[in-house]
Amino acid sequence: xxxxxxxxxxxxxxxxxxxxxxxxxxxxxxxxxxxxxxxxxxxxxxxxxxxxxxxxxxxxxxxxxxxxxxxxxxxxxxxxxxxxxxxxxxxxxxxxxxxxxxxxxxxxxxxxxxxxxxxxxxxxxxxxxxxxxxxxxxxxxxxxxxxxxxxxxxxxxxxxxxxxxxxxxxxxxxxxxxxxxxxxxxxxxxxxxxxxxxxxxxxxxxxxxxxxxxxxxxxxxxxxxxxxxxxxxxxxxxxxxxxxxxxxxxxxxxxx
Amino acid sequence: xxxxxxxxxxxxxxxxxxxxxxxxxxxxxxxxxxxxxxxxxxxxxxxxxxxxxxxxxxxxxxxxxxxxxxxxxxxxxxxxxxxxxxxxxxxxxxxxxxxxxxxxxxxxxxxxxxxxxxxxxxxxxxxxxxxxxxxxxxxxxxxxxxxxxxxxxxxxxxxxxxxxxxxxxxxxxxxxxxxxxxxxxxxxxxxxxxxxxxxxxxxxxxxxxxxxxxxxxxxxxxxxxxxxxxxxxxxxxxxxxxxxxxxxxxxxxxxxxxxxxxxxxxxxxxxxxxxxxxxxxxxxxxxxxxxxxxxxxxxxxxxx
Ligand SMILES: Nc1ncnc2c1ncn2[C@@H]1O[C@H](COP(=O)(O)OP(=O)(O)O)[C@@H](O)[C@H]1O
Ligand SMILES: [Mg+2]
Numbered sequence: 166x167x168x169x170x171x172x173x174x175x176x177x178x179x180x181x182x183x184x185x186x187x188x189x190x191x192x193x194x195x196x197x198x199x200x201x202x203x204x205x206x207x208x209x210x211x212x213x214x215x216x217x218x219x220x221x222x223x224x225x226x227x228x229x230x231x232x233x234x235x236x237x238x239x240x241x242x243x244x245x246x247x248x249x250x251x252x253x254x255x256x257x258x259x260x261x262x263x264x265x266x267x268x269x270x271x272x273x274x275x276x277x278x279x280x281x282x283x284x285x286x287x288x289x290x291x292x293x294x295x296x297x298x299x300x301x302x303x304x305x306x307x308x309x310x311x312x313x314x315x316x317x318x319x320x321x322x323x324x325x326x327x328x329x330x331x332x333x334x335x336x337x338x339x340x341x342x343x344x345x346x347x348x349x350x351x352x353x354x355x356x357x358x359x360x361x362x363x364x365x366x367x368x369x370x371x372x373x374x375x376x377x378x379x380x381x382x383x384x385x386x387x388x389x390x391x392x393x394x395x396x397x398x399x400x401x402x403x404x405x406x407x408x409x410x411x412x413x414x415x416x417x418x419x420x421x
Numbered sequence: 422x423x424x425x426x427x428x429x430x431x432x433x434x435x436x437x438x439x440x441x442x443x444x445x446x447x448x449x450x451x452x453x454x455x456x457x458x459x460x461x462x463x464x465x466x467x468x469x470x471x472x473x474x475x476x477x478x479x480x481x482x483x484x485x486x487x488x489x490x491x492x493x494x495x496x497x498x499x500x501x502x503x504x505x506x507x508x509x510x511x512x513x514x515x516x517x518x519x520x521x522x523x524x525x526x527x528x529x530x531x532x533x534x535x536x537x538x539x540x541x542x543x544x545x546x547x548x549x550x551x552x553x554x555x556x557x558x559x560x561x562x563x564x565x566x567x568x569x570x571x572x573x574x575x576x577x578x579x580x581x582x583x584x585x586x587x588x589x590x591x592x593x594x595x596x597x598x599x600x601x602x603x604x605x606x607x608x609x610x611x612x613x614x615x616x617x618x619x620x621x622x623x624x625x626x627x628x629x630x631x632x633x634x635x636x637x638x639x640x641x642x643x644x645x646x647x648x649x650x651x652x653x654x655x656x657x658x659x660x661x662x663x664x665x666x667x668x669x670x671x672x673x674x675x676x677x678x679x680x681x682x683x684x685x686x687x688x689x690x691x692x693x694x695x696x697x698x699x700x701x702x703x704x705x706x707x708x709x710x711x712x713x714x715x716x717x718x719x720x721x722x723x724x725x
Contacts, residue, residue: 171527178524183515247511251569254475254505255528256497418438419477 169261176269180235186273189231193277194284197221201288213297215307218289222314228281229322232274233350236329237342239266240414244337249419259415267330267407274326278319302383310382317378324376324399325350331406334414362388369394372402426488428453428502428577428609429474433483436469436633443469444633446483451611453576456603458624458641459613466633467613468508471581474611475505487577501529504575506583510566514555518546518565521554522572529573540568544598559586567598571608578602580612584619596623649679651705654688657698665695677705 180186200221204212212220240263243249253259301310329346336342353373360368368374369388375395380386386395427450436444444466451457461467472478474485476496484491490498512521522541526532541550544564554562563583570578578599584592600623602608614620620627621641629636653675656662662676663669666688669678680688685702692699 168530175524175527178516178520179513182520246513247509248513250477250507251511251525253477254500254503254507255525256500257528258496416479418479419472 169265172257172262172265173268173272176239176265177272180239180269180273186235189234190277190280193228193231193281196227197224197281197284197288200224201292205292211293211295213295213299214289214293215297215311216295216299217293218285218311219299219314221285221289222311222318225278225281225315225318225322228274228277229318229325229350230347232270232277232322232326233329233346234343235273236270236326237333237346238339239270239330240333241337241339241342244419245339253419260411263334263411263414270326270330271323274319274322278315278322282315305382313382314379317382320378320399321376324372324403325353327403327406331410334410362390370398372398375399375402425452427451428488429611430486431470431474431483432486434470434473434480434485435482436466436473436478437481442633444473447630447633447635449628449635449638451577451609452626453609454603454607455625456599456610456612456623458620458627459611459630460617460620460627461613461615461630463615465615465630467615467630468581469633470630471505471507471579471611471613474579475503475507476500477507501573502576503579504570504573504577505579505581506566506570507579507581509585510562510569512554512562512565512569515553517553518550518557518561518568521565522550522569525569526572532572536572540572543571544568560588560591563587563591563595567595571602574608576609578608578610580610582613582615584614584616592619592622599623649681649684651677652680652685653677653701653703653705654692654699655701655703656692657700661695662692662697665691665697 201217204217204220243252252262255262297307299307301307305313325346328349329342332342332345333339336345353376356371356373357377360371360374362369362374366388369390375390375398378392378395381392381395385391429449429451431447431449434444434447434449435442447470459467459470469478473480474487474492476492476499480493484493485499486492487499487502490502492499512518513524516524519537519541522537526537538547541547544567546561546564546568549557549561554565557565563586567580567583570580580599583595587595596619599610599612603610603625612620612623614623625642626638626640628638653672654662654677655675657674659671659674659676663671666676666678669676671677678688689699689702
């Protein structure tokens with residue numbers, strides 16, 4: 166039997182040997198840095214480090230965009246390049262090849278998230294020494310609050326990335342899958358705002374309503390929704406998206 | 422020769438897409454150690470058949486065995502024995518040639534770095550292998566394609582229209598290489614083309630496909646049939662010559678018979694001994710080319 170880790174190594178090679186990837190990682194460092202420097206030179210009173218940390222965290226959106234691009238591209242690009250043919254005629258089941266791609270994507274999302282966090286921390290604590298004014302809910306410290314928020318943002322990123330991954334296998338075109346993923350990434354806030362579970366009882370089963378787990382940090386959710394309910398909903402959606410990806414990828418005739 | 426078990430067995434292979442039957446009950450056995458051609462006009466179903474062989478397309482009915490492994494039920498076992506290029510050899514352009522080979526080497530157990538270097542040398546890419554593929558010419562990509570296909574020393578090498586885009590020099594090299602691979606290393610080579618002239622140069626046997634159906638399988642070497650050509654003997658007494666030859670047709674002062682080289686010399690000697698004057702001997706090039714056109718219909722054999 167072949168060694169699955171070697172498949173993962175291949176997928177990583179195809180991600181990190183592209184200049185695009187390094188541009189993304191560079192921007193994940195450069196844009197928060199630019200933002201922090203701008204704040205530093207434009208305010209007279211330094212904000213507190215933790216306050217600044219949470220301000221910079223808004224830029225985490227950038228990581229979501231980049232990770233979505235990687236996921237949306239990882240299957241479709243092989244079809245676009247025509248390399249899918251040489252990839253699939255190896256002694257490996259298609260299911261395992263797809264798994265290696267999913268894992269490589271997750272690895273990228275982790276690396277870019279950790280990089281972002283490190284940059285966020287360093288900038289906040291190196292440049293800003295003022296008094297923190299942010300207040301946190303009971304039971305939270307600034308640190309635990311920030312970390313829990315990051316965790317929920319990462320969950321949110323992963324859900325979007327799984328959608329991007331599914332679109333990538335469905336459409337086999339990087340352009341379409343990247344475009345659609347980014348559209349969903351930006352449009353889902355609109356859906357979330359429109360579909361208020363207090364007004365429409367069915368809205369609590371909509372994916373977008375459940376994606377922001379930080380809504381429970383301040384206490385109960387809307388319309389009786391709970392953290393457990395949202396996690397279950399997210400798990401169900403993610404499993405369905407992955408199942409669709411696998412079934413389509415395994416059954417599809419490759420005529421690229 | 423160890424065994425004459427066929428390397429590939431296609432049994433009633435059928436491919437349907439929607440209501441269209443692209444391949445219709447194809448039965449074909451490919452014996453080991455040969456360059457086996459798969460000839461047919463564009464759209465005949467060569468690529469479709471090859472895609473089914475390598476698992477890129479599902480097989481609607483029937484099955485394909487590579488050695489003992491069914492492509493349907495033991496895909497991994499079947500693929501371990503195959504190296505292939507399906508249509509153009511598309512590679513990762515942002516990687517070097519070497520990184521591309523490393524990528525495929527990792528996917529089959531037991532390929533050492535030394536083996537990669539050997540394959541690279543084999544296709545003559547040693548000098549450029551550490552450059553990015555985007556700087557390669559089509560011919561170089563073709564070579565890299567062959568290198569990835571032979572990395573794991575497959576029992577069966579499948580090449581779909583490998584001469585597309587190659588210059589005559591490249592075609593000759595490929596031909597010599599495939600012959601060597603088959604006759605010295607015992608690899609079975611299955612190669613498709615829509616050009617008969619290439620098949621005649623490259624292959625030992627050729628299967629002809631037309632509109633998804635197998636039309637004929639022809640031996641191009643070794644058998645008596647293969648070497649025979651229609652040959653015209655211009656003589657003074659055609660009737661007597663025909664009687665002496667025991668076969669053939671008469672066209673004016675010419676006797677036309679199907680003979681190979683040796684038979685030509687023998688017949689010439691017999692005619693001379695029988696007191697018939699032979700003025701000229703001409704090989705008529707009505708050969709496979711015409712037969713191919715007869716089988717597949719005109720217009721299919723050439724492009725442009
Ligand atoms: N995915 C597909 N769906 C429907 N028809 C197809 C598909 N792929 C190929 N065909 C048709 O099948 C026939 C055989 O095509 P192909 O195997 O590519 O021929 P060849 O390689 O011999 O030129 C052609 O008529 C082509 O139009
Ligand atoms: Mg073809």
